[in-house]
Amino acid sequence: MTRPSPFSVRGRHALTIMRDERDLTILRRQLGRLGMSVTGTDPEALVVPSTGIDVIVLDADSIPIKSDSAPQLKTSVPVIALIGTETPSRLKWLLDLQPASFLIKPLRSAGLYTALVVAFDCAQRRSDEATHVEKLEDRIRARRVVFGAVLQLMRSHGLCEDDAFTLIRQTAMRHRTTVEQLSADIIALGGMPNRGRRTA
Amino acid sequence: MTKPSIPLGLVFSRSGPYAMMGREMEKSALMAVEEVNQSEVFDFTFTPHLRDPGGVVPAYHAACEDLIRSEGVEHIVGCYTSASRKQVIPIVERTERLLWHPARYEGFESSDNVIYVGAAPNHTVVPLVRHMLEHIAIDVFCAGSNYVWTWETNRVLRELVASAGGRLLAERLLELGDTSVDHIVTEIIDRKPPAVFNTLVGESSYAFMRALHAASVRAEISIPMLSCSLCEPELEMIGPAASVGCITSSAYFESIDGAANRAFVTRWKARHGSDSHVSVDSQSTYVCIMLLARAIRRAGSSDVAAVRRAAANDPYESPQGPVWVDPDNNHCFLTPRLARSVDGCQFEIFWEADAPERPDPYLSNLDFDSLGAKPDKQRDATASWPTHLRVVK
Numbered sequence: 001m002t003r004p005s006p007f008s009v010r011g012r013h014a015l016t017i018m019r020d021e022r023d024l025t026i027l028r029r030q031l032g033r034l035g036m037s038v039t040g041t042d043p044e045a046l047v048v049p050s051t052g053i054d055v056i057v058l059d060a061d062s063i064p065i066k067s068d069s070a071p072q073l074k075t076s077v078p079v080i081a082l083i084g085t086e087t088p089s090r091l092k093w094l095l096d097l098q099p100a101s102f103l104i105k106p107l108r109s110a111g112l113y114t115a116l117v118v119a120f121d122c123a124q125r126r127s128d129e130a131t132h133v134e135k136l137e138d139r140i141r142a143r144r145v146v147f148g149a150v151l152q153l154m155r156s157h158g159l160c161e162d163d164a165f166t167l168i169r170q171t172a173m174r175h176r177t178t179v180e181q182l183s184a185d186i187i188a189l190g191g192m193p194n195r196g197r198r199t200a
Numbered sequence: 201m202t203k204p205s206i207p208l209g210l211v212f213s214r215s216g217p218y219a220m221m222g223r224e225m226e227k228s229a230l231m232a233v234e235e236v237n238q239s240e241v242f243d244f245t246f247t248p249h250l251r252d253p254g255g256v257v258p259a260y261h262a263a264c265e266d267l268i269r270s271e272g273v274e275h276i277v278g279c280y281t282s283a284s285r286k287q288v289i290p291i292v293e294r295t296e297r298l299l300w301h302p303a304r305y306e307g308f309e310s311s312d313n314v315i316y317v318g319a320a321p322n323h324t325v326v327p328l329v330r331h332m333l334e335h336i337a338i339d340v341f342c343a344g345s346n347y348v349w350t351w352e353t354n355r356v357l358r359e360l361v362a363s364a365g366g367r368l369l370a371e372r373l374l375e376l377g378d379t380s381v382d383h384i385v386t387e388i389i390d391r392k393p394p395a396v397f398n399t400l401v402g403e404s405s406y407a408f409m410r411a412l413h414a415a416s417v418r419a420e421i422s423i424p425m426l427s428c429s430l431c432e433p434e435l436e437m438i439g440p441a442a443s444v445g446c447i448t449s450s451a452y453f454e455s456i457d458g459a460a461n462r463a464f465v466t467r468w469k470a471r472h473g474s475d476s477h478v479s480v481d482s483q484s485t486y487v488c489i490m491l492l493a494r495a496i497r498r499a500g501s502s503d504v505a506a507v508r509r510a511a512a513n514d515p516y517e518s519p520q521g522p523v524w525v526d527p528d529n530n531h532c533f534l535t536p537r538l539a540r541s542v543d544g545c546q547f548e549i550f551w552e553a554d555a556p557e558r559p560d561p562y563l564s565n566l567d568f569d570s571l572g573a574k575p576d577k578q579r580d581a582t583a584s585w586p587t588h589l590r591v592v593k
Binding site: 009010029030032033034035108109110113 | 289293308309310311312528529561562564565
């Protein structure tokens with residue numbers, strides 16, 4: 001699957017959490033020019049659908065700081081914050097939502113496309129990073145398994161630690177598997193698995 | 201009884217790096233103002249207030265501020281480069297004035313306080329690249345001036361070319377005004393690309409076209425060149441041999457065969473000399489003032505909000521054919537055309553859309569995937585032309 005370019009915004013769907021009619025008019029018109037569709041939810045009712053939304057445009061001033069609404073906005077969907085009040089208390093509340101980009105009110109037609117591109121790019125990077133972190137965490141968890149496999153080969157083959165690890169790494173490459181997976185196999189089988197052919 | 205007069209700001213750089221275009225556009229503006237003032241159709245006259253920012257970007261802001269505060273203008277016609285327009289937009293937005301912008305540009309803008317009369321990218325670069333992919337080549341060598349027009353045009357070009365399975369063989373950039381083109385010409389002669397896409401502007405472009413022509417003659421090769429900015433007065437500056445054969449995309453050519461254009465060119469030549477040439481930008485400047493005058497007449501006032509409303513969807517039979525403002529984005533419906541430059545500083549039009557095309561400044565309706573075919577597939581040469589387009593020659 002090819003990932004969508006952050007520059008092509010056509011066909012994406014925005015959810016607005018705003019009240020100001022003037023800003024809403026400008027936003028709807030500009031989103032229309034860009035080929036995006038839009039639905040709105042009132043800041044007070046705050047219904048955030050769990051699917052079908054590609055970006056949330058949130059008027060940061062429309063939700064009281066001391067409210068329970070913020071958790072509903074903590075989704076993987078990127079948030080573009082519309083900022084009027086630049087007080088530290090409001091910005092602190094906003095930072096907690098990790099906005100992907102922002103625009104200063106009052107809105108004008110210029111700026112929204114940039115905010116969207118930055119938001120989509122930011123969401124993509126965050127998702128890539130989350131996947132990467134998950135992979136690294138798996139590897140950290142597998143450290144004990146790798147260490148156990150190294151010990152086993154050191155004993156059974158009479159190797160030093162460096163050579164035992166090199167053997168595992170090279171065998172894993174040849175078998176087109178990961179060091180962690182091969183290590184688990186070595187421990188399960190009590191020795192180096194004997195593969196007659198490469199596995200894809 | 202004298203008619204009431206409406207002050208009109210005209211901001212063109214008669215001096216500086218693109219003075220030639222600025223002077224051509226101002227000449228056209230003054231011709232349009234005179235025609236409006238002498239016409240019985242309009243019950244008002246324009247009083248033009250001229251400003252020359254000299255091609256200096258910050259001077260555009262100062263010129264417009266002065267026009268608004270000292271002369272009380274509500275409408276300004278002018279600007280040529282995107283940098284100058286972006287200087288002017290904050291002040292016209294803040295003071296709720298209208299800038300009527302004649303020049304084509306790279307898109308990705310839609311101010312409520314600008315009427316974009318020049319072509320949007322879907323009118324210029326898209327049909328040109330389509331033509332290249334269908335009839336010339338899918339691989340292309342790019343030479344351009346190092347600024348926003350080239351960057352964005354080449355970005356669109358790269359995506360279109362890639363979707364057809366081709367590639368940009370090189371992207372060689374020169375600073376604005378730089379005429380040291382020899383290294384680019386040498387590379388082109390050595391590599392013999394199937395096509396050259398030229399987004400150089402001004403003297404850089406003229407020097408490049410002359411040098412490439414001379415080198416091609418020596419090497420006895422001929423490489424098709426494409427441009428979406430070349431115009432008639434420039435052909436004259438390039439010279440008779442080197443200016444011939446460039447495939448050019450534009451909404452206006454002096455050679456458009458229609459009664460309105462023939463009459464316009466005749467009036468132009470009577471005023472500016474039989475050896476003078478109309479360019480797309482000067483024609484577009486004329487169209488700006490006519491659209492403005494018609495909107496003021498319809499609105500019954502020069503009030504910006506009323507004029508903006510009145511300008512929307514009012515088809516004007518201009519020299520380039522019917523033109524009207526799309527209220528969705530303040531850009532104009534225009535008819536894209538493709539032509540080949542020929543002897544006599546003229547363009548021979550070989551294709552035009554059969555109706556004015558809706559402006560798409562963000563190219564949000566451009567489907568890259570549907571464009572062109574992979575080179576290994578057999579295809580009908582005209583298969584991916586939109587059905588509303590026709591070949592005229």
